[in-house]
């Protein structure tokens with residue numbers, strides 16, 4: 092029997108898209124744009140599942156749910172919601188919704204949830220599998236700030252191309268996530284995505300990690316090894332912390348990228364590879380080039396397009412969205428059902444400067460989820476560290492790394508501003524910018540600022 096689904100959604104473009112997609116997946120689908128229409132339809136026939144938006148033009152999805160449950164109708168009910176409304180979704184679960192899914196909808200996740208809702212009572216093995224799957228899937232949130240909008244606009248433009256992308260940003264801003272996103276949105280999505288952390292591989296083993304080796308080619312090469320280039324063939328190779336590669340490996344990497352061929356260490360056989368490269372760094376590679384630590388030719392090869400990751404404090408509108416998103420994840424992982432953050436906790440989250448960015452926020456939320464005694468996370472649950480004062484415009488002296496992470500225009504502007512503020516005193520300007528004098532002089536040269 093073909094399972095039937097009723098979509099209750101007032102965004103007609105979206106519901107038509109969902110209807111078509113679910114139709115292709117083998118479901119029989121009806122749509123209703125208001126709660127009243129849904130009720131009318133439900134009066135004439137039954138469905139195997141209802142997929143309802145939380146917000147509807149007449150009454151919300153919650154009241155449709157209560158109406159059904161009042162009539163002893165236990166049809167599986169999945170609520171669709173945005174992250175801003177996640178607390179209502181959790182409440183809906185308490186009132187008998189089977190599950191909820193956040194917008195933007197990830198098709199695979201939706202399909203999984205529909206299947207689970209329609210076939211209740213999974214075996215233990217299936218539950219275990221589901222747990223593992225949810226741990227490995229990359230659930231993703233873009234954010235709604237202007238910074239996020241700009242970033243993902245660039246991501247969607249560059250993803251379908253073959254361009255190599257350099258992602259610049261401080262630790263924990265989500266560089267690897269964005270790299271993965273680019274891969275997912277590219278034509279290579281069904282091919283491998285191989286990530287290598289160049290910061291953590293020992294210098295001597297880097298070449299073997301990239302290109303592989305044959306048994307016996309050096310002490311310790313106990314068996315043949317396939318390198319990352321071969322593994323990523325047809326797909327995407329992500330090199331994190333690329334600034335950490337030794338000069339020697341940089342040369343080898345450049346050659347492999349130019350020739351699109353590699354040789355395993357100890358082998359004479361050349362292997363053709365088709366790999367798209369995405370790299371990430373939290374260093375200023377231009378400075379590394381100036382110091383002779385990074386090859387300029389490699390820089391241009393890996394940097395056909397640059398993406399600048401915003402620091403979390405520069406996208407304050409996204410803090411609570413991510414906090415709720417991470418709470419949702421932590422609830423699932425820790426098997427808890429906290430509803431959200433109380434007013435004081437929400438304020439503390441927004442005031443904090445988040446030097447460790449999204450990774451730190453995720454950790455703080457997870458810890459708080461574990462510790463919380465009530466239904467809401469309180470400011471106390473968030474821990475001591477986040478109760479510091481938020482940086483203000485007056486905190487002009489920033490640590491070096493935050494200075495380095497801005498794009499060239501911003502960097503140049505800040506240098507000029509610092510010089511102006513200090514009456515062109517280089518030492519004071521350098522201190523104000525959080526860099527040493529020598530670096531400042533290099534930058535003056537780089538940006539051709541008259542001294």
Ligand SMILES: Nc1ncnc2c1ncn2[C@@H]1O[C@H](COP(=O)(O)OP(=O)(O)OP(=O)(O)O)[C@@H](O)[C@H]1O
Nearest residue numbers: 230231232233261262263264265266267268449450
């Ligand atoms: N857009 C996102 N949606 C959901 N979670 C995210 C997103 N971006 C980052 N995260 C979370 O934040 C954590 C840190 O992200 P990621 O590892 O991509 O940062 P990074 O900038 O590569 O850090 P590092 O420079 O330290 O390697 C991830 O484990 C992930 O859980």
